[in-house]
Amino acid sequence: MLHDMPPGLLISAPSSGTGKTTVMLGLLRALADDGLKVQPFKSGPDYIDPAFHRAAAGRPSFNLDTWAMPEGLIGGISAEAQGADIVVAEGSMGLFDGVATGGECGFGSSAETAQAMGWPVVLVLDIGGQAQSAAATALGFRAYNPDLPFAGVILNRCASPRHERLARLGMDRAGMNVLGVLPRRGDLALPERHLGLIQAVEHPDLEAAIQGYADFLRENVDLAAIKAAAASRPAPAGQLPKPPAQRIALAQDAAFSFTYPHLVEGWRAHGAEILPFSPLADEAPDATADLVWLPGGYPELHAGTLAAAQGFRAGMHRHAASKPVHGECGGYMALGSALIDKSGTRHEMLGLLGLVTSYEKRKFHLGYRQAVLNAPLPGHAAVARLRGHEFHYSTILEEPDAPLAQVGDADGNPVPETGSHRGHVTGTFFHLISEATS
Incomplete structure (x- = not known):
């Protein structure tokens, strides 16, 4: 058709x-x-x-x-x-x-x-x-x-x-x-x-x-x-992606802004409710949300504000105790233990994962990513094959949690940025684009 x-x-x-x-x-x-x-x-x-x-x-x-x-x-x-x-x-x-x-x-x-x-x-x-x-x-x-x-x-x-x-x-x-x-x-x-x-x-x-x-x-x-x-x-003919949950709390502000438009449009088209909130304004995610999604963005430019956002922190911990949370790139960094900015200052992040990243030691990461999940990610079962893209300058200092996926570049060469998962919390450095069909 x-x-x-x-x-x-x-x-x-x-x-x-x-x-x-x-x-x-x-x-x-x-x-x-x-x-x-x-x-x-x-x-x-x-x-x-x-x-x-x-x-x-x-x-x-x-x-x-x-x-x-x-x-x-x-x-x-x-x-x-x-x-x-x-x-x-x-x-x-x-x-x-x-x-x-x-x-x-x-x-x-x-x-x-x-x-x-x-x-x-x-x-x-x-x-x-x-x-x-x-x-x-x-x-x-x-x-x-x-x-x-x-x-x-x-x-x-x-x-x-x-x-x-x-x-x-x-x-x-x-x-x-x-x-x-x-x-x-x-x-x-x-x-x-x-x-x-x-x-x-x-x-x-x-x-x-x-x-x-x-x-x-x-x-x-x-x-x-x-x-x-x-x-x-x-x-x-075709359709947009189906939502990973019915009520999705989506962080949206200057620190968290990079979600592919076709994903959010697909979620809405299939009847999901998008509940925006601003971590920079110290807002907690909606308590009735089924899923919290932290997109990529520029958390390193706002690390001090995020570290001081106690309402945001408490709301995220309450949600993660029983319901799924996912972060992409900047969102993944915010879910981690700490983020070190370009001046070398360490800022405590949410601590829902053990990830520690640094912008003091910059390393360029750019390119398509193909991933096979080791564990479920909201909307995708374990062993699902995903396609995405990675673009950031942060360096991983610690990533102690279980790897979320086996990740490779466009040519299939393994990359070390596997993402990680702990309890109901998952995170990836790549921004999700689609699930592969074969």
Whole structure:
């Protein structure tokens, strides 16, 4: 069974850092300002961009992931576009970048997402330091996979009218459709920190920034041509994930904010009640909750506040005495015994697990994860095969509890971050995306 999709496009680039997020946010808002219902998506396992997309488009954004998601889940997520006039998806990294070993539906590249959904690619090219030569890059990307629909290019960071003329000459010779030329502007970059962009909720004036991007795009991009280039193909039928419990207390604040949108949307769609609470405000989880879920985020930036939150601590211990608790990445760290911040200060965490982590001794952890559970995790039985993604800079100093899972990277190589479990409490460093189908 298939379902129809609104016409769409995928915004991508040869690499990270070319300005595609600025283009994405400006385009979402410009199209919405034109009266269109715009459905955003993010290709790949990004935790931060969907919140920016939602702010720009006024509709929830969802990840689509050809490595981690079975076809039915991709179909269920894509159905969220029903009722929209146009889809705009943002790629991750470079257009063809993925992993070496295939997953559920592919290798995780943005090109796979675009091809699966029938979305023509808009390639954002940084033409700083080159002119006609940029056309050779564009030509190579178009020719690398001739079956991939290709809408054209947006030339970014153009220095002058002469620079634009030369770049357009090259694109004309290569037969490339130029959809826009963006002048170089240093004030368009979004604030960043060590995990990439800051969270949308932390931006000092996000609405003004997004409107500025939209005005910039409207002045320099052919919106009519972009709308005309949008296309799609019918998507597979499917459904969103079922909830792990009926009443789910979900931590939601600046310390705990990274849960994949399709999970929470699926929980709600299947009738679960989401009960948000803020550990930073010293709120305890709802006493009637069946499950407490601590998402990832930035607990290391708020470790002192969390350590002093006695109401939060007492409520978590009361719940964990008889009912399940799960934490992902930052949530897992908060469930542990202690967290050492980048200055070397030790902060006592909840102590529901023995985990001790440190940001004083930084170590970069990034990549897809495949896991086989040794013990049940809420919503998933022991021996279930899960897919997820890990992205953090913390170092494990102690992890004394029983390993929750056998965990490997995308190629199947074991990783030491197994997660752990004790009593009703479980935790993982990876953010759950889906349960594998085979």
